[in-house]
Amino acid sequence: MSIYAGLDVSDKTTHICVIDVEGKVLRRDVVASDPDVLAKWLHKHCADLVRVVLETGTLSTFLYHGLVGRGVAIECICARHAKGVLSARVNKSDVHDVEGLAQLARTGWYKRVHMKASATHIDRAALRIRAQLITARTSMANQLRGLLKLFGLRMGTARTPGRRAERLMAFYAQRPDLKALFAPL
Template structure:
């Protein structure tokens, strides 16, 4: 049996496996290219096309993660959504204050924001009841974000693989947990270099005859993993004080090309390093 990737594909896949049914999940984007060859689209034609793919074996199998892995990924996505909401509401607060000629300034912590708002309300007392619901909502989101961060940090500290990956400078609990939840099984990849391609951090290539063009990175695969590796690479280049091999290599790329390209290159190198440490069960060693 073959099914396409979709919102319910994980639930359906594990449910069929538990019932002893042989099932494979294939990439919906790849299946679309085959199913689009038919003139008429219908459920019957799609089912027949998928069965033909299963019969010929001309499909790319999608790795289906375990239910426990999806729990970690759900926690990471909830944290990301809380951050997005907090930023959006904070920007909304700043923008609305500017309508009345008031500037919140660099109030990046709850305490400083509260002090700044008290000073602004002294200028316009009528705005306090108006902005209180928005400010209270931001504080609630920040409280829940702290709870989410604590949950993820505890989960990473209890995992031996995450602890090993966090020995790499610039890699914290969120990056380590995102990497393990995205890869799940390091033996899936024949080479550590393939992890960079899996995260969409390799250039696109269009080659035909004498034409061979390399474009921007493919951005294929899991965007959460790619974003996490990029953030860790930025910390490596900007915040880590103790030098190590990858850091000067990335700085040379930044000088010759650009900071963005350097971060992408370091993120790709970091993916290779983390996979190698996981596969070999070793920790990072400063050289």
């Protein structure tokens, strides 16, 4: 007998609904939002599992790759399309949403979303962190330039740390009383 499942994910818990080929609810449960826990639960309770459906969200990439790696036939669907289907239901709750997702898994009336590889997400995160560090460094350098102008020192185009240090030492020689203000923390 073919069975289908829907997952409604939140930060800490995931609602699961399992239905048969005719749409009858076989089992409902709430487990931790962890791929290992979800995979063990699905393997234990769903022997003839055909498809699991999961909406896009903050944890969808993590759960999708974790469940695929544990041998679960899972598909991630567009949350906006799922919202259109789920909004037709009278009662809006996690229990009803997960049942609607399971029904979508059974019927196949959804738009599948391509999930990028984990390495792609790691590369993108590294690039974002680098861009933030460059922005922070530039902002701090501009603030330092502005503060030093108050005391008559211009950094100019000192682009290397050695050149900046030379200019700061020259400034400290002129104004030793301000050395504590610009000392490293």
